[in-house]
Amino acid sequence: MTHTQWRRRVFKPVAWLACLTPAALLLYNGFQGELGANPVETITNSTGIWTLRLIVASLVVTPLRWATGVNQLINYRRLIGLFAFFYGTLHFLTYFILDHQLQFTGLWDDVVKRPYITAGFTAFVLMIPLAITSTAGWIRRMGGKKWNLLHRLIYITALAAVLHYFWKVKLDATYPIYYGIGVAVLLGIRVWRNARRRPAS
Numbered sequence: 001m002t003h004t005q006w007r008r009r010v011f012k013p014v015a016w017l018a019c020l021t022p023a024a025l026l027l028y029n030g031f032q033g034e035l036g037a038n039p040v041e042t043i044t045n046s047t048g049i050w051t052l053r054l055i056v057a058s059l060v061v062t063p064l065r066w067a068t069g070v071n072q073l074i075n076y077r078r079l080i081g082l083f084a085f086f087y088g089t090l091h092f093l094t095y096f097i098l099d100h101q102l103q104f105t106g107l108w109d110d111v112v113k114r115p116y117i118t119a120g121f122t123a124f125v126l127m128i129p130l131a132i133t134s135t136a137g138w139i140r141r142m143g144g145k146k147w148n149l150l151h152r153l154i155y156i157t158a159l160a161a162v163l164h165y166f167w168k169v170k171l172d173a174t175y176p177i178y179y180g181i182g183v184a185v186l187l188g189i190r191v192w193r194n195a196r197r198r199p200a201s
């Protein structure tokens with residue numbers, strides 16, 4: 001098989017399966033009635049953490065490509081990013097529908113008054129233009145430079161998402177701190193590389 005065939009027949013389906021597994025497990029556990037004492041909280045937390053994991057995974061792709069020279073890795077970045085948006089949408093909808101019964105006023109009150117919701121909302125809203133412009137058509141229409149610039153919004157999303165997580169957990173911030181360090185390293189690598197490539201003036 002050529003690399004394209006491997007990609008189409010093996011790697012892509014495996015990536016799809018991996019990204020869909022958390023949602024499938026959640027659905028399965030839901031039908032089994034095994035979502036714990038507070039199912040809404042379980043669904044919100046599970047979709048939230050998978051959103052964050054996939055955001056981080058999408059940020060790993062480029063440095064991994066630089067480190068390994070395997071340029072084909074770029075083919076998986078959009079898939080991972082769109083799944084991050086998928087889980088982010090499920091996460092937001094769980095909160096908006098099950099916690100707020102689709103009431104915009106309640107949602108807005110939370111966004112304005114609760115810092116962790118402000119951060120989560122910012123992270124999610126900034127993903128919307130990225131999801132919309134993720135197609136080849138949009139890349140062509142916008143031109144690579146503008147598209148790259150717009151897609152830097154993912155850095156703000158990642159930082160806001162970590163802050164959201166950090167502010168949400170009240171007792172033990174160990175995991176948010178781990179994610180924070182991960183995001184800082186992934187963004188730091190980019191800053192370092194950019195600084196090295198740009199000759200000092």
Ligand code: HEM
Pocket residue numbers: 040041042044045046047048049050051052055088091092095117120121122123124127157161164165168169
């Ligand atoms: C990129 C966007 C987002 C990411 C990555 C994210 C991530 C997370 C994470 C990791 C958690 C905690 C999971 C845990 O403690 O195990 C969480 C909880 C939560 N998130 Fe988000 N979130 C995002 C957007 C939002 C938005 C837009 C809202 C609502 C407007 C929201 C509302 C909540 C709520 C209410 C909880 C607490 C659930 C509970 O304890 O009942 N999040 N989120």
